[in-house]
Amino acid sequence: xxxxxxxxxxxxxxxxxxxxxxxxxxxxxxxxxxxxxxxxxxxxxxxxxxxxxxxxxxxxxxxxxxxxxxxxxxxxxxxxxxxxxxxxxxxxxxxxxxxxxxxxxxxxxxxxxxxxxxxxxxxxxxxxxxxxxxxxxxxxxxxxxxxxxxxxxxxxxxxxxxxxxxxxxxxxxxxxxxxxxxxxxxxxxxxxxxxxxxxxxxxxxxxxxxxxxxxxxx
Numbered sequence: 001x002x003x004x005x006x007x008x009x010x011x012x013x014x015x016x017x018x019x020x021x022x023x024x025x026x027x028x029x030x031x032x033x034x035x036x037x038x039x040x041x042x043x044x045x046x047x048x049x050x051x052x053x054x055x056x057x058x059x060x061x062x063x064x065x066x067x068x069x070x071x072x073x074x075x076x077x078x079x080x081x082x083x084x085x086x087x088x089x090x091x092x093x094x095x096x097x098x099x100x101x102x103x104x105x106x107x108x109x110x111x112x113x114x115x116x117x118x119x120x121x122x123x124x125x126x127x128x129x130x131x132x133x134x135x136x137x138x139x140x141x142x143x144x145x146x147x148x149x150x151x152x153x154x155x156x157x158x159x160x161x162x163x164x165x166x167x168x169x170x171x172x173x174x175x176x177x178x179x180x181x182x183x184x185x186x187x188x189x190x191x192x193x194x195x196x197x198x199x200x201x202x203x204x205x206x207x208x209x210x211x212x213x214x215x216x217x218x
Contacts, residue, residue, distance in 0.1 A: 002188060009176055010189075014196055016090045017172035020162045024097035025155050031102045032154075033147070035061070036109035037135055047121065047131045061103040069100050069161045073168060093170035097158055105154040112146025113139055145215040152208025156201050163197065173197060 002010070039061070041047050042054040067075070073096045077087050080095040116139060124134045140147075166174020173193050181190030 002192060006180065006189060006192075009180070010173075010192060010196065013171070013173045013176040013193075014200075017159070017162050017174075017200070020090050020093050020097060020165070020170070020172055021155060021158045023094050024101055024158055024162075025151070027094075027098040028101040028105045028154060028158075029151065031098075032105035033109055033140075035102065035106040036113055036147075037139065039106065039110045040113040040139070041131075041135065047125075047134060061106060064099065064103040065107065069096070070164055070167075072096055072100055073165060088169035088171075090171050093162065093165040093172070097161055097165065100161060101154055101158050104157065105150060108150030108153060109143070109147045112143040112150060115146065116142045145212045148208060148215060149212045152205060152212075155204050155208075159197065159201055159204070 042050040044051045076096045080092050081087050083095050084092045086092050124138050163174035166172045167178050177193040
């Protein structure tokens with residue numbers, strides 16, 4: 001049985017995980033959508049053609065995506081210390097989580113943007129729409145269901161990454177699982193953490209699916 005003290009720790013760990021993932025997801029959206037738009041519109045067939053810069057940015061994005069999160073977590077320790085003032089705790093984990101999630105989400109959003117019928121863009125151009133208006137009123141609204149679906153996948157992956165971050169002092173559910181479940185051989189705590197993570201992931205996935213269905217039904 002879980003003691004009242006352990007229940008309090010689990011509740012605090014849940015709040016820490018929610019904070020880590022929530023702030024990092026917000027940063028990933030704010031940075032990832034403009035990045036995805038740039039990757040789509042700056043290609044050789046895009047409306048803001050800059051193929052050389054497109055290749056450079058694409059290479060950087062792919063480089064960050066290729067690095068496993070646990071490796072990136074350690075590699076970014078100097079930057080984390082510079083930005084957060086520490087290398088442990090919730091706010092320290094937000095730095096690598098955001099940097100890892102942004103290129104991941106950007107590529108997913110890019111796929112959704114590329115699936116838009118080119119005829120819609122041509123129609124907008126034919127009636128004299130400016131390029132920024134095409135992005136705002138054609139590309140983003142048409143791709144929104146796919147972007148929301150991709151964001152859901154990103155948040156789910158970030159929940160798993162936040163648990164890994166707990167192994168190196170980031171706090172949250174992963175930290176409780178390692179310190180109290182694994183190191184103290186407490187199966188009850190480990191199962192409790194797993195159950196909370198499953199419920200959290202399920203809630204995020206259901207919310208994302210419902211939102212996507214509503215957007216498509218418009």
